Amino acid sequence: MAGNRFRYGVWRDGPDPLAPPYDVRAAVDEVGERVLSGDNLRDALRDLLRRGPRDGRGLDDLEARARRMRREALRRGNLDGAVTRAQQLLDQAVAAERDELRGREGDDARFQEAVLDNLPRSTAQAVQELSDYQWASDEARATYQQILDQLRRDVVEQRFAGMKDALQGRDPATDARVAEMVGDLNELLGKHARGEDTDDAFQQFMAKHGEFFPENPQTIDELVDSLARRAAAAERLMRSLSPQQREELAQLMDQALGNGPLRGQLAELTDNLRALRPELNWNRGERMRGNEDLGYGDATAALGELGELDDLLEQLGQEHPGATLDDVDVEAVERQLGRGAADDVRRLRELERELRRQGWVTRDEDGLTLSPKALRRLGRTALAQVFSDLSGKKRGSHDLRDAGAAGDLIGSSRRWQFGDEQPLDVVRTIGNAVRRRAGGGVGTLPVRLEPEDFEVAETERRASAVVALCVDLSYSMFADGRWGPMKQTALALSHLVATQFPQDSLQIIGFGRYAMSLSQGELAAIEPDMVQGTNLQHALKLAGRHLRRHPGAEPVVLVVTDGEPTAHLEDDGQAYFNWPTLPETVQLTVREVDLLTRYGATLNVFMLGEDPGLRRFVDAVAKRSGGRVFSPDVSELGRYVVDDYVRSRRGKR
Known part of the structure; x- marks a missing residue:
């Protein structure tokens, strides 16, 4: 619109409505x-x-802010300000009364001075003793009356937010309305505590007494929550005072509330709210300090804030x-x-x-x-990190030039050679013959095929493999920084098999003092265990069972470890650990190696670290099984294992 001017600034009313959703x-x-x-x-x-x-910010930031605010609240002031203020007002009233009496003659004036001279040291008792005193000074009488009126107003207003205007003076009609409201409220809470249907009763109560509840609760539970927090703060105030201060304040409150029904009704209300919300901190005291003496309302507000901060924390x-x-x-x-x-x-x-x-x-x-969906993404991420290390390196082709039953066309062709079994590429074969005749100047028809014209379509044989990846879970793997690369390697290989070689069957086997088969989720969540033991024998035994469940597939066993075997299974199935390694442990482990070798499995070991005992052991295993030993840097473990898997799974020619 012409003539209008607009000002733009940072959005300050909650989350940015134009911000993209979080990915x-x-x-x-x-x-x-x-x-x-x-x-x-x-x-x-x-x-x-x-x-x-x-x-964005997280829960730790919010929790730190809540703790900081709680510390600040504890320094807000002294909780006994209600008694202190009562004492100050009493001193002012007595001083004003003495000034008035000093100018009067007669025995009555001297008697009244004697009464003032002999007032109890307790503020509450002094206030009680002066309840029937005939004040000579109007100023003193008003100041004294302010002690009880202010405390009464603070007590009731602290319980009900809408009472501030209704309690400006001692109006009998107002007192009756307040007493009626508290009585109806106790009746409503009693029905709610007994499990009765209170929907209609709540609506009727709010229609009648809603002016006392400016927060406008929509349900009885919202009403109870609000009232219970306030009542709990009042109870915490009493628990936070010393016994003497608590007694002083309790007596002053009794005098302020008077002998009418309100005092008993408020006590009943507290009992009802405590029964409905017992989880609140009703009996917890706080040690607050500060330069300011907090009145009853400010003190309970501070304690209510502390209680809410405690709940938030x-x-x-x-x-x-x-x-x-x-x-x-x-x-x-x-x-x-x-x-x-x-x-x-x-x-x-x-x-x-x-x-x-x-x-x-x-x-x-x-x-x-993490769900299976997330684990697949995690595996894909792990595989991508592994292959990022392979850029510029040959990744290990697993193409086979013979056409097995599982052969897949890959879109390329080559010249036919004697003995080839691949299907002929007819288009390229005829094209070769046409170009040969045209190049010789004899025309293109008729087309006569020569042996050099033939081309065969190349295929990739998807040889099925059964793979057991045995990963060391001993505590040394964690202590020496190999735990993360081990997980990355296993997850990457698992994702590669699932997505690129679904006809293969992979089993991840973790071994510490015992060995166990691990799913992707179990591997991602597994934590290091302080129990000592490297039971490679048990792991190879489980690997052999996995291989035998898939006869006809190319058997591949990959072992990742950083220590020589130190545990084996006894006849009763219990693991036996000993350091240094026992000959019996080595013999039982080698026997599992021999069983795998006779089955035709390729067994390659990825040795992490430079332990001399491990080096001797894996070299002996490699010679015995015909496998290979790799000693990669821990950062290259994934590349070595994935590359070796792709190479090892080639089918027999």
């Missing part, structure tokens, strides 16, 4: 990087939410079993930490939901874990 795949890749570098899977998933994705900690970001009270986060912090929680909550909705993670009794 959860980036979060999965971030977790994958941690896993492939050797970190624990569950810790990586947990840290994603605790530290936040790369472009527990929610943000996510330590309890089955914890999710849905447990975090976003409204409480906004009240205590601000709109930006609430938006951060919403983003993290949306990220967690999207990870589950899109199938990247699943939840079990121990928390979040």
Whole structure:
């Protein structure tokens, strides 16, 4: 519109509405990087939410802010300000009364001075003793009355946010309305505690007394939550005072509330709310210090804030079993930490939901874990990292020039040679004959074929292989920084087999003191164990079982280890460990090597480290089995294993 001027600035009202949605795949890749570098899977998933994705803040930042605010709240002031202020007002009233009496003559004035001289040292008792005192000074009378009126107003207003205007003076009609409201509220909470249907009763209560509740609760649970937090803060105030201060304040509150029904109704309300919300910190005291004496309302507000911060810290900690970001009270986060912090929680909550909705993670009794979909992506990432190291290097062709039953055309052809069994490439064969005749100047027809014209279509034989990858899970692999590369290698090989050689059968076998078959998910989540032992014999035994389940396939066994065998299985199936290595352990391990060799398996060992005992052992195994020994740098382990797998799986000619 002509003449209008617009000003543009940073969006400050919550999450940017034009920001692109967060790519959860980036979060999965971030977790994958941690896993492939050797970190624990569950810790990586947990840290994603605790530290936040790369472009946002996480739970740790929010928790640190909540702890900082809690420390600041503890320095806000002294909690006994209600008693201190009462004492100050009492001193002012007594001083004003003495000034008035000093100018009067007669025994009555002297008697009243004597009463003031003998007041108890206790503020509450002094206030009680002066309840029937006939004040000579109007100023003193008003100041004294302010002690009880202010405390009464603070107590009731602290419980009900809408009471501020209604309690400006001691109006009997107002007192009756307040007492009626508290009585109706206790009746409503009693029905709710008994499990009765209170929907209609709640609506009727709010229609009648809604003016006292400006927060406008929409359900009875919202009403209970609000009232219970306030009541718990009042109880915590009493628990935070010394016994003498607690007794002083309790007596002053009793006097302020008077002998009417309100005092008993408030006590009943506290009992009802405690029964409905027992999980709140009703009995926890706090040690607050500061230069300011906090009145009753300010002190309970500070303690209510501390209680809410305590709840937030527990929610943000996510330590309890089955914890999710849905447990975090976003409204409480906004009240205590601000709109930006609430938006951060919403983003993290949306990220967690999207990870589950899109199938990247699943939840079990121990928390979040990667789904098969995410594990496939993790394997693809691992394989990509392995192949990135192969750039410029020959990756190990596995093409076979004979056409087996599993031969696939690859789009190229070559000149026919005697003995070839590949199908003829008819188009190229006839084309060769036509070009030969045209080049000789004799025309193109008729076409006569010569032996040199024939071409055959090249095929790639998809030879089936059965592969056992045995990976060392002993603690030395973790301690020496080989855990992450080991996981990366196994996941990369698993993904390569699943996507490029689906006719192959891969089994990943981890071995420490015992050996076990591992799925992709189990491998990604496995953690190092402090138990000593390198039971290669058990691993090779499991490898042999896997090979024999797939007769006719090319058998391949790959072993990744950083130590010589130090454990073997006894006849009863129990593992026996000893260091240094026993001859019996070596003999039993070699026997499994011989069984694999007689079965026709290729057995190659990838030796990590320079342990002399391991070097002697693997050299002997290589000579005995006809396999090979590799001693790669740990950073090149994946390249060596994948490359050797592709080479080793070539079919027999």
